[in-house]
Amino acid sequence: xxxxxxxxxxxxxxxxxxxxxxxxxxxxxxxxxxxxxxxxxxxxxxxxxxxxxxxxxxxxxxxxxxxxxxxxxxxxxxxxxxxxxxxxxxxxxxxxxxxxxxxxxxxxxxxxx
Numbered sequence: 001x002x003x004x005x006x007x008x009x010x011x012x013x014x015x016x017x018x019x020x021x022x023x024x025x026x027x028x029x030x031x032x033x034x035x036x037x038x039x040x041x042x043x044x045x046x047x048x049x050x051x052x053x054x055x056x057x058x059x060x061x062x063x064x065x066x067x068x069x070x071x072x073x074x075x076x077x078x079x080x081x082x083x084x085x086x087x088x089x090x091x092x093x094x095x096x097x098x099x100x101x102x103x104x105x106x107x108x109x110x111x112x113x
Contacts, residue, residue: 005040010048010112011105017041018068022075052112063107070101 008016017038024034048054074097 004044004047009109010045010052010054011108013041013045013048014064014108015067015071015101015105017045018071019075021068022071026075026079048112054111056111060108060111063104067101067104067108070097070104073097074101 020034020037020041024031024038027034074094077094077097
């Protein structure tokens with residue numbers, strides 16, 4: 001079986017995949033590099049899912065969707081803050097979103113425990 005390209009947990013890989021997907025969309029000048037990283041991450045996710053014989057439920061898919069949505073909200077919040085748009089962008093919002101994000105990652109990690 002081919003070796004993993006990354007060593008993080010399944011939840012961390014899915015989180016990284018979500019963020020790298022955002023980078024591929026929003027930072028188009030590095031699209032090729034992000035596409036390769038996505039390919040490598042998907043490779044490792046496939047290996048974990050095979051090795052652990054993981055079967056996803058609807059709740060698992062929802063946790064993945066929530067994780068992706070939180071990453072998008074954090075992306076927009078931080079992007080607006082860097083642009084000087086302060087309305088609706090504050091540290092408490094990012095902390096709250098990160099809390100939801102971490103809960104989703106914990107649910108995903110339960111798949112392989």
